[in-house]
Amino acid sequence: MNAPSKSNTEAGAALYSPAFLRFYDRLVPGLFLPYAWSLLTLVDLNPSCLDAASARVRKAHLHLNCTTVHADFLAPDSLSPSSLGTFDAISAMLLLHCLPGPPSRKAVALVRLRHILRKENGVLFGATILGQGIRHNLFGRFLMWLFNRRGIFDNREDHAKSFVEPLEEAFDEVKWRIVGAMLLFEARGPRE
Incomplete structure (x- = not known):
């Protein structure tokens, strides 16, 4: 046996x-x-x-x-396959809310990462603090005011759809959820 x-x-x-x-x-x-x-x-x-x-x-x-x-991150030629190569996983953790500009500018840079992500089994993931479509507690509202005023954050207009919709256009599979005031996302299958 x-x-x-x-x-x-x-x-x-x-x-x-x-x-x-x-x-x-x-x-x-x-x-x-x-x-x-x-x-x-x-x-x-x-x-x-x-x-x-x-x-x-x-x-x-x-x-x-x-x-x-x-x-x-926002410069179009800064993160290219010729300068960096390609990756199995790319993390954009706690990055987007610190970037200047409207959410659309950040989303363009985020989906541009698909060009340095391996097509098979590559994953782009991250988290960002949102400014719209969520509820901040009193401490969170104070930090949002302070950090946005000082230019540390620029996320007053950031909404989950600001990032999820462009990701869904650029990737075959996108998972996302909001936890507290944060958007968590994962994207696979980069499209050309």
């Missing part, structure tokens, strides 16, 4: 013994990710943010090669 086979979940988890975990950071982030799967490129307009983020990544994963790119 054959022994019962382990489920896929158990087989995948079995490898992570205490002995293996001592070598994990050197093996997976240090060898596999940069050399086999070409991971971790950080892009930002602010060099200080790039330095801080890459330092955190390197502290957490000592042997990970973290590439940084100084670029403007």
Whole structure:
């Protein structure tokens, strides 16, 4: 009689013994990710943010090669396949509400990311604080007023449909939901 086979979940988890975990950071982030799967490129307009983020990544994963790119998200030629390559996943977490301009300008830049996303299994995901179509609590209203007044945010006019509709035109599959005052989104299947 054959022994019962382990489920896929158990087989995948079995490898992570205490002995293996001592070598994990050197093996997976240090060898596999940069050399086999070409991971971790950080892009930002602010060099200080790039330095801080890459330092955190390197502290957490000592042997990970973290590439940084100084670029403007809103500039049409800033994020191109010729300068960056293509990616399996692109995060636009907590970015859009900080960008200047009307929501339409931000949405154009967001959907432009489809050109650096791999067509098969590529995913663009993110979250942004909305200014319209949601209810901010008292503290949230104060922060919106303060940050918009100082130019840290420019999201008074940002509505979920400002981003969801352009994403739906540019991608085959778009999932989204509002949690509190934030839009969470995921887009797959970039169209030409």
